[in-house]
Amino acid sequence: MLKNDRPWFHGFKIFTFVWMIFVIIGSIKVAPEATGFVSTSRVVFFHVPVAWVAVLAFLVSAVFSxxxxxxxxxxDDIWASSSAALGFLFxxxxxxxxxxxxxxxxxxxxxxxPRETSIVILLLIYAAYFALRSAIDSQETKAQLSAVYSILAFVTVPFLIFVVPRVIFTLHPQNPIFTNEPKQRMTPSIRWVFFASLFGFTLVYYWILxxxxxxxxxxxRMTEMEDKS
Amino acid sequence: MKQDVLLWIFLIIWIGVGAYLFYLDRQVRSLKKRFLFHEAKSEK
Structure with a gap:
């Protein structure tokens, strides 16, 4: 019943913890400061992975819905609502x-x-998801309505996160991984730490989920047990 | 001031995520204990 009682989950926790320690050290000691920023470019190792995890969590929520x-x-409703809550948090x-x-x-x-505005809209959309869940008493109705809402809410995610900031002029730095501008492209050491951080935060997301x-x-199970007795 | 940005962001994320993980882990343990207690009681 409790999946974290399985031995592999303890190994997973230790692996994630050690991995994230390496990410933290790498982000401070290994990766150099990117050109054009004054001691703020390293934010990319924390800010982008949490944003990525938020999108991933909303996707997982839609899939389980x-x-x-x-x-x-x-x-499936438990997985969907738990993942949506984590997406909201991240x-x-x-x-x-x-x-x-x-x-x-x-x-x-x-x-x-545009990026700031779109994330606020996204937060409001998912805040309504939790308002909807808390307003319904019946478990089946709650699960059914929130599943439909979660799927509809996720339809807006690619539009708000990927389309709007690329269509409207934004101050936000553009994608430095796939850019054709050599000056804006990530150096190999920055790229390594960045992808290690993305992977690490994905593991942390799975751990919390x-x-x-x-x-x-x-x-x-406790509610079911109480109902029986 | 700018040099503190990474440190602040680092602290916000790690204290937040770490505290949340710790809280959930404690909650799982206490709920598991309660569940096993209730299960044993209902079996009796």
Whole structure:
């Protein structure tokens, strides 16, 4: 029942912890400062991975919502809602870290830049998801309606995260991985630390997701047990 | 001031994520104990 009781999960926790220690050391000691920034470019090792995890979490939520609608198993609803909650949390972290970076590079914490505006809209869309869940008592109705909402909410994610900031003029730095501009391209050491950080944060996301799913499973089993007795 | 940016962002993310992981881990343990207790009680 408790998946983190499995031996591999303990190994996974240790591996993730050690990996992230290396990422932290790499981001401070190995990766040099990128040209054009004054001691703020290293933010990319933390800000971008949390934003990536937010998008991944919303995608996972939508996938499990589709599964729920097809199979009608509460287990899928648990995965979908837990992942959406994590997506929301990581989106807030991306907003806060981006805002701090903006203060130092652009002069103010908030500029209503397309990227800032689109993440606020995304946060509002997913805040409504939790409002919807908390407003319904019946477990089945809650799971069904929120599954439909989660799928519809995810449709807006690619548009708000990838399309809007590329169509409208933005101050936000453009993708430094696939750019054709040699000056803006990441150096190999920066790229290594960046991808290591992306991978590490994905592991952290999975770690938290498993814990959240376990909590919901136990709560559900306890409710079932109480109902029987 | 700019030199502090990385440190601040680093602290916000790691203290936040670390504290949340710790909280969830404790919650799983305490819920598991309660669940096993209830299960044993209902079996009796």
């Amino acid at each position: 589709i599964r729920y609608l097809r199979k009608k198993q509460m287990e 989106a807030i972290l991306a907003t806060v870290t981006g805002s701090m970076w903006a203060k130092h590079e652009w002069g103010s914490y908030w500029n209503w830049d 498993r814990l959240k799913v376990d909590i919901e499973r136990i709560k559900q």
